[in-house]
Amino acid sequence: MAEVPPLxxxxxxxxxxxxxxxxxxxxxxxxxxxxxxxxxxxMEEDSNDNVTxxxxxxxxxxxxxxxxxxxxSEDVGAPVEMEEDNKKRHLNVVFIGHVDAGKSTTGGQxxxxxxxxxxxxxxxxxxxxxxxxxxxWYMAYIMDTNEEERVKGKTVEVGRAHFETETSRFTIxxxxxxxxxxxxxxxxxxxxxxxxxxxxxxxxxxxxxxxxGGQTREHVQLxxxxxxxxxxxxxxxMDDPTVNWSKERYDEIESKMxxxxxxxxxxxxxxxxxxxxxxxxxxxxxxxMGKAICPWWNGPCLFEALDAIEVxxxxxxGPFRMPIIDKFKDMGTVVMAK
Numbered sequence: 001m002a003e004v005p006p007l008x009x010x011x012x013x014x015x016x017x018x019x020x021x022x023x024x025x026x027x028x029x030x031x032x033x034x035x036x037x038x039x040x041x042x043m044e045e046d047s048n049d050n051v052t053x054x055x056x057x058x059x060x061x062x063x064x065x066x067x068x069x070x071x072x073s074e075d076v077g078a079p080v081e082m083e084e085d086n087k088k089r090h091l092n093v094v095f096i097g098h099v100d101a102g103k104s105t106t107g108g109q110x111x112x113x114x115x116x117x118x119x120x121x122x123x124x125x126x127x128x129x130x131x132x133x134x135x136x137w138y139m140a141y142i143m144d145t146n147e148e149e150r151v152k153g154k155t156v157e158v159g160r161a162h163f164e165t166e167t168s169r170f171t172i173x174x175x176x177x178x179x180x181x182x183x184x185x186x187x188x189x190x191x192x193x194x195x196x197x198x199x200x201x202x203x204x205x206x207x208x209x210x211x212x213g214g215q216t217r218e219h220v221q222l223x224x225x226x227x228x229x230x231x232x233x234x235x236x237x238m239d240d241p242t243v244n245w246s247k248e249r250y251d252e253i254e255s256k257m258x259x260x261x262x263x264x265x266x267x268x269x270x271x272x273x274x275x276x277x278x279x280x281x282x283x284x285x286x287x288x289m290g291k292a293i294c295p296w297w298n299g300p301c302l303f304e305a306l307d308a309i310e311v312x313x314x315x316x317x318g319p320f321r322m323p324i325i326d327k328f329k330d331m332g333t334v335v336m337a338k
Contacts, residue, residue, distance in 0.1 A: 089311055090169045094192035094228065096185065096219040098209025099177035101198040102236040104155050106279035107174045108142030110302075113286040114163035117142055136280060143174045154178050158188035167307050177215050183326060186222060190321075193312050195228040198279070199257070201235050201249055203242040210256065217260065224265045227321075230309050231272045233257060234302060238294070239278040245294045250276055275299055 095103040111117050122138070129138035134153060143159040144150055159174035173192055175185040189195070197220060200206055209216040223231070235253055238245050254274050266272050276297060277284045283293060285302045300308065326336040 088164065088167060088169045090171070091193045091306075091309070091311060092171045092173060092191050093194045093196055093306065094173040094175055094189045094223070095196045095198055096175050096189065096223055097177055097198035098200070098205075098215040098219075099154060099179075100205065101177060101200045101209060101216075102279045103177060103198045104140035104143040104159065104174055105137070106196075106198055106234065106236060106277070106285075107159065107161065107172050108139040109279050109282045109285060110172065111142050111161055111163055112139070113282055113303075114165070116161070116163055139280060143172075156181055156184065158184055165303055165307050170306065175219075177219075179213075179215055179218075182215075182218065182222075185219065186226065189219075189223050189226045189228055192223075192226075192228050193314075194230045194232070194306070194309050195223045197223075197231055197233045198236050199233060199253060200237045201243045201253060201276075202237045202240045205237070206253055210260075220261065220264050220266075227312075227314075229266075229271055229312050231261070231266060232302070232305055232309070233261075233272060233274045234279075235274065235276045236279050238276045239281055239283060245276070247296045250274075273305055275302065275305060277302055 095107055097103055108117070112122060121142075125138040125141040126135075128150070129135055129141060132150065137150075137153060140155075141150060143161065144155055145159070146156065149156050155174060155176040155178075158176070159172070161172045161174075163170055163172065173188040175188040177185075197216070199216065200209065206216075208214055220231075233254075235250055237243065238250070243249050257274075258268050261268050261272055275284065276294065279285075283289050284297070288301045288304075289297065322337040324335055324337050328334050328336075
């Protein structure tokens with residue numbers, strides 16, 4: 001019987017490993033040729049480079065997305081329009097004057113010219129005014145929203161509306177002109193920074209408002225007492241057939257108003273400005289009127305005059321003031337204020 005040589009177990013295991021590696025396509029680093037080793041290393045480096053490039057590209061894309069999200073967030077959170085609006089100064093403007101001087105009509109025309117009211121609404125108001133036999137009052141319906149006010153043709157409560165120019169934001173306070181509603185006028189004037197005194201140039205109407213018992217005088221004195229230091233005196237209804245943009249009529253009204261305004265405490269040269277307008281037609285309000293309409297006027301329009309007014313200083317730490325509007329007896333005297 002032939003003798004079987006002893007098995008080298010380590011050698012046998014190594015042989016099996018090599019056979020398995022060849023079948024799977026794996027090369028033993030020790031048996032691999034130098035060229036093959038370099039090729040494998042190069043492939044691994046290329047693979048690593050590709051992974052690095054892909055990672056960088058992904059990071060760049062992510063960064064772009066983040067930048068876009070921040071940009072959108074900024075746009076949504078702080079619109080350019082809102083920033084511009086916040087930069088504009090704000091003024092409260094009270095319209096005062098005798099009843100039927102044209103305060104509500106002038107205020108309504110301002111809102112229409114500044115784009116706050118559309119043509120369709122104006123057409124609706126024209127029809128309503130015609131049905132009430134008040135054809136020329138349709139512009140006043142923009143401010144006089146109460147049905148009682150429209151039927152009577154008189155403002156009762158203080159109307160409030162807003163409009164803007166290129167440089168300013170304004171809140172209109174349309175005060176009633178009838179003597180029965182003076183307490184309401186006081187509540188409106190007490191909130192105002194600037195006053196617009198509306199005077200009718202129509203023959204007989206200026207005289208009625210300016211004579212004893214007329215509200216032109218009382219409104220001026222109350223406005224000054226309540227801290228309205230800046231005043232625009234607009235001579236309205238200059239288009240009326242009894243006036244027809246007459247310089248003589250305009251000068252007559254100004255010559256009578258100036259001494260009274262001085263007596264009321266106004267610095268006429270510094271704090272008061274006169275200008276002619278037509279509230280119903282909108283003449284000399286948003287834009288200056290042409291020489292064909294009024295050849296003698298070289299001054300500003302109403303919007304320009306409002307923009308030129310300086311914002312009056314108000315002391316928030318000053319003495320407290322509240323306008324009294326009524327009183328009645330009940331367990332003593334009860335005073336109503338606003």
